[in-house]
Amino acid sequence: DTAVSQTPKYLVTQMGNDKSIKCEQNLGHDTMYWYKQDSKKFLKIMFSYNNKELIINETVPNRFSPKSPDKAHLNLHINSLELGDSAVYFCASSHAGGTGDFGPGTRLTVT
Amino acid sequence: AQTVTQSQPEMSVQEAETVTLSCTYDTSESNYYLFWYKQPPSRQMILVIRQEAYKQQNATENRFSVNFQKAAKSFSLKISDSQLGDTAMYFCAFMMLSGAGSYQLTFGKGTKLSVIP
Numbered sequence: 001d002t003a004v005s006q007t008p009k010y011l012v013t014q015m016g017n018d019k020s021i022k023c024e025q026n027l028g029h030d031t032m033y034w035y036k037q038d039s040k041k042f043l044k045i046m047f048s049y050n051n052k053e054l055i056i057n058e059t060v061p062n063r064f065s066p067k068s069p070d071k072a073h074l075n076l077h078i079n080s081l082e083l084g085d086s087a088v089y090f091c092a093s094s095h096a097g098g099t100g101d102f103g104p105g106t107r108l109t110v111t
Numbered sequence: 112a113q114t115v116t117q118s119q120p121e122m123s124v125q126e127a128e129t130v131t132l133s134c135t136y137d138t139s140e141s142n143y144y145l146f147w148y149k150q151p152p153s154r155q156m157i158l159v160i161r162q163e164a165y166k167q168q169n170a171t172e173n174r175f176s177v178n179f180q181k182a183a184k185s186f187s188l189k190i191s192d193s194q195l196g197d198t199a200m201y202f203c204a205f206m207m208l209s210g211a212g213s214y215q216l217t218f219g220k221g222t223k224l225s226v227i228p
Contacts, residue, residue, distance in 0.1 A: 033215060041150075041200055043218040055215070088154060092216075099146065100206070100216050102156035 003027050006091050006103040013081055014111055021076045021106045023091030030095055032074035034066060037088040037105070046089075049074055078108075086110045113138045115205050117219035124193045125227050131178075132188045132222045134203030141165075143207040145179065146216070147188045151199040159201070162186065190224075198226045 004025045031050040063079045091103040124130035147159040162170045203219040
């Protein structure tokens, strides 16, 4: 039983396209997150979201938008993809003060 | 803003030996959590160990232990009896409440550990 799942695990697309990455957690956590890991392995928070508030990292371009249909899902939509968006994107979830449980990551390659 | 610093980009250790990975952080908060995550080549983020700032006792998980020095804002990870499967990137991370009940992780830049047979 996968705790945090992401689809797809690999995504190759061309510049200018719009794509989505889906995330689901079955842990009953209140908060979900998206992290970006760049080519130098640096992990940075993009968004955190619970049923009360969306917190956006101010450095994230507005081409990126999280969408949460319900508490167990937080999808990431990316418009007008650019070469610099190539990275590994991790979804995670947590409860108050708990550990961050991570999904397997989605490797996005923009050509 | 919180920052996490890992000053050792790469380290190596002989199999069965002990290695210590360093981590320092900067915060004005008194209540927070600290973690070490392992990322093997499979890229899965795996929690290694967790420490609550209000606990003075250092956390231990089998061969992994931490040296938590709150006043010095230091949180090092010691791996005893290193095994080949310990080869991975290790990330130190800081967590605290960040608005509306949200807890987000701030990561260091990672230490690449290689265990040599």
